[in-house]
Amino acid sequence: QVQLVESGGGLVQPGESLRLSCAASGFTFSTRAMNWYRQAPGKQRELIATINSGGSTNYADSVKGRFTISRDNSKNTVYLQMNSLKFEDTAVYYCNIFYLWRHYWGQGTQVTVSS
Helix, strand or coil: CCEEEEECCEEECCCCCEEEEEEEECCCHHHCCEEEEEECCCCCCEEEEEECCCCCEEECCCCCCCEEEEEECCCCEEEEEECCCCHHHCEEEEEEEEECCEEEECCCEEEEECC
16 A cells, blocks of 8 residues: 655754655655645645656745755655745645545654744
């Protein structure tokens, strides 16, 4: 079965960096697009970054130029490098795949940006 396991969240100060990882299993990782979403308190979950099987990427305007999504097909892992973090980046971050006509989610990892 599909499993997504995120890691790497934590508490950081504004301007600092974090790298999130998502280990995937249960499907042919290299052939699928992977996504990162986030959900801030009281807000809807939002798509922030996508990487397709060929390595092409797309970003939400809110993170463009600060976040980088990447993948390592040899490790079945997708990453989210987050630089210049802001207070408003505080959220639970989720790895996601749309596969066999449904969404699959990891358990989420908390990122808190606070001084």
